[in-house]
Amino acid sequence: xxxxxxxxxxxxxxxxxxxxxxxxxxxxxxxxxxxxxxxxxxxxxxxxxxxxxxxxxxxxxxxxxxxxxxxxxxxxxxxxxxxxxxxxxxxxxxxxxxxxxxxxxxxxxxxx
Amino acid sequence: xxxxxxxxxxxxxxxxxxxxxxxxxxxxxxxxxxxxxxxxxxxxxxxxxxxxxxxxxxxxxxxxxxxxxxxxxxxxxxxxxxxxxxxxxxxxxxxxxxxxxxxxxxxxxxxxxxxxx
Numbered sequence: 001x002x003x004x005x006x007x008x009x010x011x012x013x014x015x016x017x018x019x020x021x022x023x024x025x026x027x028x029x030x031x032x033x034x035x036x037x038x039x040x041x042x043x044x045x046x047x048x049x050x051x052x053x054x055x056x057x058x059x060x061x062x063x064x065x066x067x068x069x070x071x072x073x074x075x076x077x078x079x080x081x082x083x084x085x086x087x088x089x090x091x092x093x094x095x096x097x098x099x100x101x102x103x104x105x106x107x108x109x110x111x112x
Numbered sequence: 113x114x115x116x117x118x119x120x121x122x123x124x125x126x127x128x129x130x131x132x133x134x135x136x137x138x139x140x141x142x143x144x145x146x147x148x149x150x151x152x153x154x155x156x157x158x159x160x161x162x163x164x165x166x167x168x169x170x171x172x173x174x175x176x177x178x179x180x181x182x183x184x185x186x187x188x189x190x191x192x193x194x195x196x197x198x199x200x201x202x203x204x205x206x207x208x209x210x211x212x213x214x215x216x217x218x219x220x221x222x223x224x225x226x227x228x229x
Contacts, residue, residue, distance in 0.1 A: 034217070034218075036220075042222070043116075043203065043220040043221060043222045043223060044155065044203070044220045045220070046217055046218075046219070049217065089154050089155075091154075098143060098145070098160050098162075098167070098168070098207075099157045099160065099168065099171075100155075100157065100218065101157075102154030102155055102156075103154055104153060104154055105152070105153070105154050
């Protein structure tokens, strides 16, 4: 079955700098890769997702890149702000599947 | 429109008791998912409904866990003979239509924090 690994577990960056979180997956049939942001005590919220027919997707300060050959995908946040502090989860699922397999999460800390 | 809602937000129970957790999906969403999230971990899949039927319950940890969705909308997760290890946040999500050539975005509810004493 699918396995998703996420690194780092904790990331601390200076406000205004960029943050990069990386995930690898094992199932080459996986074709959908969402990223969720979860603030303490709140629900996971989708911030961006990518499907396997594209290599990169951007939404303002957030971007996701996908390397299907290497089976890894990354979240990039530029010009980080205090409100970006949260736990970020990557996930993967297969074509026609519904079950999201999640990474362990990255706690992002934005230092003022 | 309204998002996914879950009740109660918190539930404290004693070991051995029975609990029910309710999920109200986004109106019109045919797919509904239950996940369990322990502290410091990502959500763990429990069960998935397409309409009224449980399309996949392979994530349910044992036969103490059961879920229903009798009218294809609201779902109830039922846990019998609760154990301390069942303590976690139970998350519900819904999506417009699962399967096909892609996977639809799952929208999550706020969760129910279950504490078994």
